[in-house]
Structure formats: structure tokens, C-alpha cells
Amino acid sequence: MLPTEKQYVQWLENTDGNDTFHNARWLSESNHLPPARIVLVDDKTTADEAYRLACEGTSLLWRGDFHNAKQLLQALARRIERTNERSEQRKIKKAANKSAAESNTANANKIPNLFHQQRQIQAQRSRILSRLLLELDANYVSQLRRAPDVSAACTAAFGQLDKTIDESCVLSFRDLQGALGAAQWREKGVPIESLGLSIFPHYGVFAPTRHEYVPLLLDAPLPKIHEVAYDIGTGTGLLAVILAQRGVPQVIATDLNPRALACASENFTRLQLANVQLQQADLYPTDAPLANLIVCNPPWLPAKPSSPLEYAVYDANSAMLRGFLQDAKTHLAKRGEVWLILSDLAEHLQLRTRDELLDWFVDSGLKVKYRLDTTPKHGRSQDDTDPLYAARSAEITSLWCLEPA
Ligand SMILES: C[S@@+](CC[C@H](N)C(=O)[O-])C[C@H]1O[C@@H](n2cnc3c(N)ncnc32)[C@H](O)[C@@H]1O
Known part of the structure; x- marks a missing residue:
């Protein structure tokens, strides 16, 4: 559930040569705090650059084509997996197989560690991927090019926004994908x-x-x-x-x-x-x-x-x-x-x-x-x-x- 207390996110955006201050409701199903640092990214941003920024803790507000954002998310996921594979994953799997094969006490404490390590890896993955953001208006409509109609799925998942104050929102693409996936389960x-x-x-x-x-x-x-x-x-x-x-x-x-x-x-x-x-x-x-x-x-x-x-x-x-x-x-x-x-x-x-x-x-x-x-x-x-x-x-x-x- 979304926290009952509303949270907001702010950023500066240059429109028509002027820096304008923007403010929107922050939606995060994972209870992530509103991002402190936001940069605007679009189709020209490379996956490597986006990955570097996201790993540093910068959130990326997408202003390009909707479908390209999905591609970028996949590219980020591949980079995370490659990094994990190179570091922890191999060691962890080795430890798991060893523990399964030898059920001796020396190995016994590795399994719970393995579970907690896995959760940490998943949490870190989720934090990085959740830094790719999009803005939706008070009707959950996206102004991005080729954006699908996500309004019904978002309303079902997150409830109504306050239309009387024209409350736009910012959320992660991951949360949006979660809402779209859930809408399909709900329908089928x-x-x-x-x-x-x-x-x-x-x-x-x-x-x-x-x-x-x-x-x-x-x-x-x-x-x-x-x-x-x-x-x-x-x-x-x-x-x-x-x-x-x-x-x-x-x-x-x-x-x-x-x-x-x-x-x-x-x-x-x-x-x-x-x-x-x-x-x-x-x-x-x-x-x-x-x-x-x-x-x-x-x-x-x-x-x-x-x-x-x-x-x-x-x-x-x-x-x-x-x-x-x-x-x-x-x-x-x-x-x-x-x-x-x-x-x-x-x-x-x-x-x-x-x-x-x-x-x-x-x-x-x-x-x-x-x-x-x-x-x-x-x-x-x-x-x-x-x-x-x-x-x-x-x-x-x-x-x-x-x-x-
Ligand atoms: C594993 S799911 C099982 C759902 C369903 N019974 C099934 O078998 O598909 C556990 C459910 O317990 C609910 N739950 C967790 N803590 C609870 C509590 N203290 N009182 C009532 N429900 C709780 C969760 O919201 C969730 O729906």
C-alpha cells in the first residue's frame, strides 16, 4: 500500500530556455524515499551512462520515447546481472553446491548467509532499476512518445490522484510495469x-x-x-x-x-x-x-x-x-x-x-x-x-x- 502520508518529489527542468521548478507526488510501492537527485534523460542517453548514474544513486526521469525506456530498463538489468555474475553470484553458487553436497556443520551456516546475500543482491538490483522514473498527470496519462494508456492499470493499483489540485505523480518504470502486469492477471x-x-x-x-x-x-x-x-x-x-x-x-x-x-x-x-x-x-x-x-x-x-x-x-x-x-x-x-x-x-x-x-x-x-x-x-x-x-x-x-x- 502507498503510505497514507503523501510524499513529493522536486526537480528543475529547462523548458523554453528557462529553468522551471517542478513538483509531483512521489509514488513508491517499495517504500523507497523520494529521490534527492534527479537528472532528465532521454533517447540520447546511453545505457552505460544511465547505469553509472543509477549506481551512484541518481534517479533518472525519462523524457524520451516510452518503448525506449523499456529497452533501457532491460539494458540496465543486463548490466546488473553481468556485474553480479562477475562478483558474488559465482562464489555464492559454489558455496550452495558445496553446502548441499557436504551437509557437515562447517558448511551449515553458509545456507542462511546465502539466502540473506541473495536478498541483498535482489534489493540492490531493485534499487538501481527503480531509479528510472516517469511522470504521469493527474489522470495517470503519460506525455511520452508512444506511451500506452496506463490509466486504468494505475488507478486500480495505486488509487485515484487528487484531480482537484491537478496532482501529477512520478513513479518508477518498475512500479508501472508491476501495475500493468497485475492488470493483465486481473483481466485474464x-x-x-x-x-x-x-x-x-x-x-x-x-x-x-x-x-x-x-x-x-x-x-x-x-x-x-x-x-x-x-x-x-x-x-x-x-x-x-x-x-x-x-x-x-x-x-x-x-x-x-x-x-x-x-x-x-x-x-x-x-x-x-x-x-x-x-x-x-x-x-x-x-x-x-x-x-x-x-x-x-x-x-x-x-x-x-x-x-x-x-x-x-x-x-x-x-x-x-x-x-x-x-x-x-x-x-x-x-x-x-x-x-x-x-x-x-x-x-x-x-x-x-x-x-x-x-x-x-x-x-x-x-x-x-x-x-x-x-x-x-x-x-x-x-x-x-x-x-x-x-x-x-x-x-x-x-x-x-x-x-x-
Ligand atoms: C502466502 S499468502 C496466502 C494467500 C492465500 N491464502 C493463498 O493460499 O493463496 C499469505 C496471506 O496472509 C496475509 N496475512 C499476513 N499476515 C496476516 C495477519 N496477521 N492477519 C491476517 N492476514 C495476514 C497476507 O496479506 C497474505 O494475503
């Missing part, structure tokens, strides 16, 4: 083959493009009494949809993220699911009947999210997972069950141990009734050039069926 939907339907994600909502866990939710036997179920952290609403389709008469879905609630609501309406209620809540719904079944697919890596978009993936100190487990029992009806969907990637990355997870179950007064497992099918798990390949290819996603001890 993500097909969930095992369900025979599509789910339509919104910008800033966890898109279930990897949905190998869906068959687990279809295979797990429903508790004998299944009048009421909760879906905690519903995102697009996918798990609630599965429960409703399996015949649970009342499903209550929660999420903290308002975008997720709007998205889930739209999906429920499309699928004509009248028996799913939504609540904005930190974990559990309030004023709700006890649940016979509580499902949750929490963010799966215990690490600090670096931007609001990462809240669906990273869970600092496993706070959501632990909070979810800790309170589950008090929300369960007699003979109720908890279905926790959890990948063990965090274990392979040595960010959490299996024993820690099992201890949290015990501390929450829960015991394991059964577990269903699945292996990843997505591209990254097969890509042996990925520095985290050793961990990704060993990942197992489980449905842990828990019940009161």
Missing part, C-alpha cells in the same frame, strides 16, 4: 486446473501462480462436522473458494491487507459464493462462531518484509505463524481441525528447524493428526543456475492437519 485470471476455475488476483495481493498445494486441500478429508470454517490470510480467497466448493456451509475469510479483501470479494462474487464472509482482521475474525476447520497458508519465510508487497511471502520472526498457532485452539469447536499449509523451504534455508515448528504445535496445545505432502513443480525449483537451487529443489509443501492435544 490465474487458471487453477485442479479446481477447474480461474482466480483473479489484484495488484499487491499474493497471486497463486504456484498452487501445488491446492490438491492437498482437495484430498484432505473434511472433519465430520464442517458447518463453519475460517480461512486466515485469504489473499485472493483461493482457500475459501475450495472450502465453499467442497460444501462447507459457512466460510469466514480474513486478511490484514485491504487489497486482498477487495480482491477476494470480487472472486467470491464472480463465483457466486454467497456463503463466504470477509473480515479485515489481524489473524482471527471477531464475533464469529467457533470453527470446525481453520485453514491458513501463511507467508512461508521467516524474514523481515522489505516492502508492503512482500508481506505475503515474508513473516518476520514467524510472528504470523506463531500467532496463528497460539490462538487456534481457542477458536476451534469440539473435534475441530487446523489445516496449516506450510513449505519447508525455510528449513532447507536453515531459517527455521523442524523441531522448532513441532515445538510450536505442542506449545499451542495442538498435535499432528496427519500430514499430506507435495513437491514443487514451478520453474525455479528446476533451475540449477538459481543460487538457492539446492534448497528449492528439495522443498516439500505440506498440509499439516492439527487437532487439540
